[in-house]
Amino acid sequence: MAEGWFRRAVGGTGLWLRDLLRALLVAVLLALFVRVWVLQVFEIPTASMEPALLRGDHVLVNRFIFGLGASDAPDWLPMRPPERGDVVVFRFPPDPSRNYVKRALGLPGDVVEIVDKELRLEGEPLDEAAYATHIDPRVYKRSLFLHDGYRKRDNFGPVVVPPRHYFVLGDNRDDSYDSRFWGQVSRRLLKGRVLLVLWSLEPRSPAPPLPQGVAPDGGLPPREGPPPVGPPPVPPPPAALDSPPPDPPPTLVQDLRQRIRWLRILRPVR
Numbered sequence: 001m002a003e004g005w006f007r008r009a010v011g012g013t014g015l016w017l018r019d020l021l022r023a024l025l026v027a028v029l030l031a032l033f034v035r036v037w038v039l040q041v042f043e044i045p046t047a048s049m050e051p052a053l054l055r056g057d058h059v060l061v062n063r064f065i066f067g068l069g070a071s072d073a074p075d076w077l078p079m080r081p082p083e084r085g086d087v088v089v090f091r092f093p094p095d096p097s098r099n100y101v102k103r104a105l106g107l108p109g110d111v112v113e114i115v116d117k118e119l120r121l122e123g124e125p126l127d128e129a130a131y132a133t134h135i136d137p138r139v140y141k142r143s144l145f146l147h148d149g150y151r152k153r154d155n156f157g158p159v160v161v162p163p164r165h166y167f168v169l170g171d172n173r174d175d176s177y178d179s180r181f182w183g184q185v186s187r188r189l190l191k192g193r194v195l196l197v198l199w200s201l202e203p204r205s206p207a208p209p210l211p212q213g214v215a216p217d218g219g220l221p222p223r224e225g226p227p228p229v230g231p232p233p234v235p236p237p238p239a240a241l242d243s244p245p246p247d248p249p250p251t252l253v254q255d256l257r258q259r260i261r262w263l264r265i266l267r268p269v270r
Helices: 002-038 148-154 252-259
Strands: 039-043 057-062 087-091 099-106 111-115 118-121 156-160 165-169 190-200
Touching: 039 190, 087 165, 099 118, 148 156
Parallel strands: none
Antiparallel strands: 039 057, 057 190, 087 099, 087 190, 099 165, 111 118, 111 156
16 A cells, blocks of 8 residues: 555656656747747947947847848738838847847948938938937048048948848947948848847946957047056055055945946837
8 A cells, every 4th residue: 555655656746747847848948939039138238329228238129020021021910121210239240249239220222421420311411310429529531541440430431232231320420330340231130129228237347448459349440559658657655554444345236226227227219
């Protein structure tokens, strides 16, 4: 009798464990499907899309909307080709292992030109007052003696956007490395459209300095050569013997409460 009870107990445990593993497998597969084909979260690492997106924003991206058959999708499916003004995430054309986020402004067949920081499509100025910003009042003219980072930043083109490609720009025009410097984005590299900011954290420190020879996000040339010569730094004064001890570092909860940008949570991106 005891032996029969033991066998029933072991058999019941085996069935329960099998059902649990099956449920976990289904959950994992569903999560992977959603992440790859429907929704995914990306972190914004630079200031190239300010003020729409800040460094430290975590955005929710619709990966379903630009599906392979979006151009011919029936009306009842939430799919469509990219439209002018969409904030899109894509694989960086020179290095597809990296993700970039910019605003799609030039559509296939458009003639794109930038004249003294003014974006023109088919020769007509595009009204960008709702999103574009310029932090540098200087305007660099067309000159063969200027570095590409300066010359193409403020005056570019005209160029014709090829079929199935998109001309993308950062909203922070004077600090964005975009289609002005490395060309258009192929449709196959698009990952999705940014829907909203899920949450946002104030970065702990400014963006780290770039290594020698690497252009910053704005495409401007890095400083080259030895650092400027100046007086040696003045050492800090010695601490007084009776000075109070330094404040203890904040706890994880305190750090998060100080860094969270509460007003940006669930903020739509347009």
